[in-house]
Amino acid sequence: MPPEALTPERILEATEDVLRRYGPAKATVVDVARALGVSHGSVYRHFRTKAALREAVTDRWLERSVGQLATITATAGQPAPVKLRRWLSALFDAKRKKAGDDPELFATYGVLIEENSGVVDEHLRELTGQLREIIEEGVRAGQFAVEDTAVAAQAVFDATARFHDPCHAAEWRSPTIGDEFTAVSDLLLNGLRA
Template sequence: MAATETLTAERILEATEEVLRRHGPAKATVVDVARALGVSHGSVYRHFRTKAALREAVTKRWLDRTSEALGGIADDASRDPESRLRDWLAALFAAKRRKAGDDPELFATYSVLAGEQVQAVGEHITELTGQLTRIVADGVAAGVFHGVDPATGARAVFQATGRFHDPGYVAEWSTPEADTDFEAAVDLLVRGLRA
């Protein structure tokens, strides 16, 4: 980067991702980020007051990518709620698998950062369960899902599918039975919502 005038929070976050990929969360520093950008570490601190704030922002950015991708499915009222629910859950599982498989080092780094950023992860889970709540509420309104409070049902679905999106289960995502187990879990949950 030639001049500090062009330094933006987004550019800092992009550089931070690269530094984290190269050095890992234990060794990555604000000085490394500044060096990658060709600026002083003080310039980075003007955008992010502390190293912790920078780590929180990069974690939130990573989580927001998933939320935004899933939001399109959740908000597509032109589709029936059951299909949206199935597609939303499949997209979440696919996104987590892709992140873990395409760049395992970065995924491991973000797993560490997510463990540090309890508030950001909590907000992410709230966003995701909010999306599920909208789908379930649409299903109740359409008469497809019965006898369930949408928020309670959404939380139950999210928790029941944790094996397919919680990073603690990453080793199971590539097993031969993972897809079959996922489909069976989703089928069971959908049948429960329709009952």
């Protein structure tokens, strides 16, 4: 059986495993190469530095957690208020699921996120950009009254920080968190409406 081709995706998968196993402080590129049965030179051919590898694995993790949101944003024929609520729920659900399903990996990525602020900023820009699109749709349809859609998008994102920022992950296990999320969403939707 010929060895499987060494793709960036396989390296990133192995990196995630290694990070989970050894923790972000101890995991090395040599560990990743060993897990794949290749030389560390082969890994460096795809990711030129350890920092680049860690950045790429962080980017992949962030993208994976929000893949559904772009689909919601792009859905046609749905009123903007409904879409905005769906989008906020999907973001909260995705984050909560990640934190609950594999808390160790979640904590690991917490450390990586601190290290890779450039990747995180890009991720946040993408998310607030989607929010802005939805708010613009609502303004065009006369459902929302907003002076500056970029400011409004940032405000909605900031006002829901408790429901997506990993620093609040422990609160997501509270039995009342769902109701609290709904109350904040109601208030924000009310604040945007024309």
